[in-house]
Structure formats: structure tokens, C-alpha cells
Amino acid sequence: MDVVLVRVTKNGVATPVPLTRSKTLIGRLDDCHIRVPVAGISRKHCEITIDDGSIVVNDLGSSNGTYVNQEKISSEPVSAGDLISFGGLVFLVTVNGEPGDIDVEMMYEDGIPEVEESSNTPVQQKAPATKMVTTINITDDSSMMDFDFDFEDDEDQPPL
Secondary structure, X not given: OOEEEEEEOOOOOEEEXXXXXXXXXXXXXXXXXXXXXXXXXXXXXXXXXXXXXXXXEEEOOOOOOEEEOOEEEOEEEEOOOOEEEEOOEXXXXXXXXXXXOOOHHHHHHHHOOOEOOOOOOEOOOOOOOOEXXXXXXXXXXXXXXXXXEEXXXXXXXXXX
């Protein structure tokens, strides 16, 4: 099974992140397989497990939560076309190239959790507008994805 997370942005950019392990750790720490150094992401935020044809997203007790199709989850099976979001980032799950053609901007909007109506506070903090540089480091037995952010105004981003 070929599983790829496609990061989608409101600006229409799609960045594929292949999942080549049976367990992929996502978070801010250097030892995470997908490293996202943003304050809205916990050190070890969530884990994606691929086992025997199933894909499961597990939140690892993150402060801001992990969402699947705008619903906050603790553990949730996902399939092709589902949207995973955390820390203002949105990823589309693709399996064996499906879904094929996507509207990236629409996927981003569909993946960001709604505002709670009772309190008018966001369920999930949206990430500030940033320029993202993606680096893939491949070693002999593993692959890692680093998302580095270049903030135009460092005051917009609190320290990690």
C-alpha cells in the first residue's frame, strides 16, 4: 500500500510526504519522522500507523489536538480522501494515488476545523502565513521530512 500525505495550503500549494514506515511520528522534536517546528505542534504530536491494509492516526496527548475531517480525535482510522489537520496545517491522505485530481485550496478549507459557535474561539489555532521550505533527508534505513518556516516578522511566532 502506497500512502502519501499531501500537505495542502490556502495558496494552492501541494507538498507530498510519502509514509514509508509502519509508524510515522509527527511533532517538533528532532527525532520525529515528520518534523514541524511550529508552536501549535506538540513535541510528539501524533503518530500514523499503517498495518495490514489499515491506516490509523493517533493523537499523542497534544495540547492543540489532532483532527480528522474537522473532528478532534484521539485515535481514528483514515482512508484515501480524508483530511488530517494539526497546528493549522492540513494534509490529504492519498492511498495508491487516490484521490487523483484535487482542488488544493478547497481541501485546505475543508480540513481546517470550524470555530466553536458557543464561545467564538477557534477549535484549532491557524498557523501564521509563512514561507515553507521543505527538505527531505533520506538515510540508509529511514526517511524524514522537515518543515522549516521562514517568518517575515519573528514577533508573530512565539518561541518554542
